[in-house]
Ligand code: HEC
Ligand code: HEC
C-alpha cells in the first residue's frame with residue numbers, strides 16, 4: 001500500500017477539521033431549538049407549555065444575551081450531553097438559578113410602576129418590595145409551573161417581616 005504523500009495527509013487533516021466544525025455548528029444550531037432541549041427535559045417542557053410563557057424559547061430565560069448563550073452552550077456540550085451519555089439524569093442536575101435580566105426587560109412596566117401591581121388576588125409594589133430581591137425568590141414557578149423542582153412563591157411572612165421594620169403599611173387591602 002502506498003504511503004500517502006505529506007500533501008494528501010494535510011488534506012485529510014483539513015477535511016477532518018472542517019467536518020468537525022460542521023458537526024459542531026449543526027449541534028449548536030439544531031441543538032438550540034426548544035424541541036432539542038425538550039428531548040431530554042420533557043417534564044420542564046411540559047410544565048412550560050402550561051404557563052403564560054409557553055411561546056418562549058428556552059434561551060429567552062436561561063440565556064437571555066448573546067454572551068449567556070455562548071456560556072450556556074458550552075455547559076450543554078461539556079456537561080449535559082456527556083452526563084446524559086454516561087447514564088446521568090436531568091433529575092441529578094445541580095440547582096439552577098435563573099437571573100433577573102429577562103424578567104426585568106419584559107416586565108419593566110410592572111416592576112417600575114409607581115402604583116402597586118394587582119394580580120391573582122395579591123397586591124405588591126415591586127419598586128419598593130422587590131428592589132433587592134431576585135425575581136425567582138417569589139416567581140420560581142413562572143417558568144415551569146408544577147414541574148419546577150424548587151418551587152418558591154411570595155410568602156406572607158416575608159412581606160410582614162419587612163413591612164413591620166420599614167414605614168410600609170401592614171393593613172390588608174386589595
Ligand atoms: C442530551 C440531553 C440534553 C439536552 C439536549 C439538553 N440537556 Fe439540559 N441537562 C441534561 C442533563 C443530563 C442535565 C444534568 C447535568 C448534570 O447533572 O450535571 C441537564 C441540566 C440542565 C439544566 C440545569 C442547570 C444546569 O446548568 O445544569 C438546565 C437549566 C438545562 N439543562 C437546560 C437545557 C436547555 C435550555 C437545553 C436546550 C438548549 C438543554 N438543556 C439541552 C441533558 C440535556
Ligand atoms: C419564562 C422563563 C423560562 C423559560 C421560557 C424556560 N425556563 Fe426553565 N426555568 C425557569 C425558572 C424560573 C426555573 C427555576 C429556577 C430557579 O428557581 O431559579 C427553571 C428551571 C429549569 C430547569 C431545572 C429544573 C428545575 O425545576 O429547577 C430546567 C432543566 C429547565 N428550566 C429547562 C428549560 C427548558 C428545556 C426550556 C425550554 C423548553 C425552559 N427551561 C424554558 C424559567 C424558564
Ligand code: HEC
Nearest residue numbers: 116123124125128129154155158159162163166167168169
Ligand atoms: C424588603 C422589604 C419589603 C418586602 C419583602 C415587601 N415589601 Fe411591600 N413595601 C415595602 C416598602 C418599603 C413599601 C413602601 C412604603 C411607602 O413608601 O409607603 C412597600 C409598599 C407595599 C405596597 C404599597 C402600599 C400602598 O398602598 O402604597 C404593597 C401593596 C406591598 N408593599 C405589598 C407587599 C407584599 C404583598 C409583599 C410580599 C409578597 C411585600 N410587600 C414585601 C417593603 C417591602
Ligand code: HEC
Nearest residue numbers: 103104107110111119120122124129130133134135138154
Ligand atoms: C417579594 C416578592 C416578589 C419579588 C421579589 C418579585 N415579585 Fe413580581 N409579584 C409579586 C406578587 C405578590 C405579585 C402579585 C401576585 C402574583 O401575580 O403572583 C407579583 C406580580 C408580578 C407580575 C404581574 C403578573 C400578572 O399576572 O399580571 C409581574 C409581571 C411580576 N410580578 C414581575 C416580577 C419581576 C420581573 C420581578 C423581578 C425583577 C419580580 N416580579 C419580583 C411578588 C414579587
